[in-house]
Amino acid sequence: MKTISNIYIHIPFCLRKCNYCSFYSEAETPFDDYFVALKKEIRQYQKQYRIKADTIYFGGGTPSLVKPSVLQDIISLFDLKNNCEITLEANPITITEKYTDEISLTKINRVSLGVQSFIDKELEMLGRLHKTAEVDSAIKYLKNNGINNISLDLMYGLPFQKKSDLLYSLEKIIAKNPVHISTYCLSLEKDVPMYSLKKDIPDDEIVADFYQSISDFLVDNSYNRYEISNFSKKGFESKHNLSYWNLSNYLGFGASASGFVDNLRYVNFADTEKYINAVNNSKKCYSANSLTANDRKSEYIFLGLRKSNGISFQKYNELFNSDIFRDFGKVINKYVDSNFLVVENDNLKLAEKSYFISNEIFSDFIL
Ligand code: SF4
Incomplete structure (x- = not known):
C-alpha cells in the first residue's frame, strides 16, 4: 500500500465573497452534511492508501469558520508523524480570544492569516471583512495561546496602489514579527466585482518593481525568500507547500480540493451539493488527468x-x-x-x- 504524507482539506465557506475572489467558496455557514461527506471521502481513500501525515493543510474558503472541535475531529482520522505541520488558514475577523483558546486544544500548530494589507481603505476595496485592528488582536490571541508559527499574507499590485502604500504595509507586517510571509500579486478575473478596477492596477513595470521592493525589504529584514512568493525565518518554510513544489504526492479532500497521486492530478467537484451527493452515493466526486x-x-x-x-x-x-x-x-x-x-x-x-x-x-x- 502506498504511503501518503501530505493532506489538503478544503473548507468552501466564507462569511461573504471578497471583491477579487475567484476561488470556489460559498457565502454560507459550514453545515454538518459537508463534514459527514468529507469524513467519508477520507475513509474511502484510507482503504487505498496508508496515510502517515507529515502535513495537513486546512485551506479555503475560510477554514476558521469551522469549530475547532470539528477540525480536531477531522485531524484525529489521520495517523500523524512527529512534528506534523497542521495549518489553518484564517480570516483575522474570526480569530477571537475564545476561538483561539479552542484552537489551542487541537493539534493545529500553524496559522496562516489572510491579512492582505495594513491599510483599511485597501481592505475595504478588496471587500475584506476585517480591519487592521483585528489583525493586531488575532496575532495577540494566537501568541497568548502559544501559537507562534504564524504566516501573514500580503497582496500587492492593487488598483491605485503606490509604492509608499506597499512599504507602509510591509513595515507593519514585519513589526508583527511573523515567521512566514506569503505574497500575492492581485489578478482580477472577468467575473469578479473588482474587475472594473483592472484598469487602475499599476503598469507591469511598476508591479515588477513592487515585487522587487518586497523581496529586497524582506531579505534585508532577515527573511529568506525560499520560493518566488514565500519568505520565512530559518526553519519556518511551509512544509506543506514545499511538498507541492517538490512534486510529492498529496491527497486533497472536500469540494474543489485537488490532489496528486499515482501520476494522476484530480480535482473534486467545485459544488458542495454535487460533491456531497457523489460521496454519499459512493460515486466518483472528481475529474482527473493522467500525467505522462x-x-x-x-x-x-x-x-x-x-x-x-x-x-x-x-x-x-x-x-x-x-x-x-x-x-x-x-x-x-x-x-x-x-x-x-x-x-x-x-x-x-x-x-x-x-x-x-x-x-x-x-x-x-x-x-
Ligand atoms: S476569504 Fe478568501 S476564499 Fe473567501 S471570498 Fe475572500 S478571498 Fe475568497
Missing part, C-alpha cells in the same frame, strides 16, 4: 524552479532515469546563456532578474 512521463518531467522543472534552491540535476536523473540535458538541454542553454537561469554545482536556479517573469520561462519547459 513528459508531463511529470515538465512539472518537476517548473514547480522546482519556483524554489530558490531550484532543481537538482542528479535528482532529475534518478527520478526519471533520464538525462536532463538530453530532454531540456536546448532550453536550459538558451536561458543560461542569456543569464535568466543559473547553474550552481548540481542545481539549476532562477537568476534574480527572472523571478517576476518566471512564468514565461516555465512555459518553455513544457514538452
